[in-house]
Amino acid sequence: MVKVTFIEHGGQEHEVEAETGLTLMEVAVKAGVPGIDADCGGACACATCHVYVDPAFKDVVGEASPMEESMLDFASERQDNSRLSCQISVSEKLEGLKVKVPEFQG
Template identity: 75%
Template sequence: MVKLTYIEHDGTTHDVEAAPGLTVMEAAVKNNVPGIDADCGGACACATCHVYVDEAFRAKTGEPSPMEESMLDFASERQENSRLSCQITVEEALDGLSVRLPEFQG
């Protein structure tokens, strides 16, 4: 299992364990993490699973695909480290990953 930490906009943290192969969004939904709406269910067709990836993990999570980039244009408060959590696959190399959630999704 891989440890993930979700940090709400108010600083509340949620530590979860996720199986490799899930996405960061799926792990949040399965563990009832508030702030990840996931309206499209992980199809990269909305921006309601927007997160800010901790700088220490940006290279490990990779770059957004062109499709993800276009969806991120709909994200509130986009930053350099913005990603859609449905597009980040949990793997052992991401053990300890921390993501912050924006105040609003979409």
């Protein structure tokens, strides 16, 4: 298990134990993290699981695929560190990762 912290727009933190092999979106939904809507269920067909990745982990999570980049165009308040949590697989390398949830999804 890997510790990951989701930070709501208002600052409330949710530290969760994430099972490797799942996506961050799956972890957030199972943990009931507010603000991760995941309308498409992880099919990279919406932008309702948008998060801001801690810059210290940018290289670890890697670059967004072209398909993810297309969906991020629909994300509210997109930033350089924006990613779709459905496209980030949990691995041991993500130990200590913090992601922020934007105020609005989609």
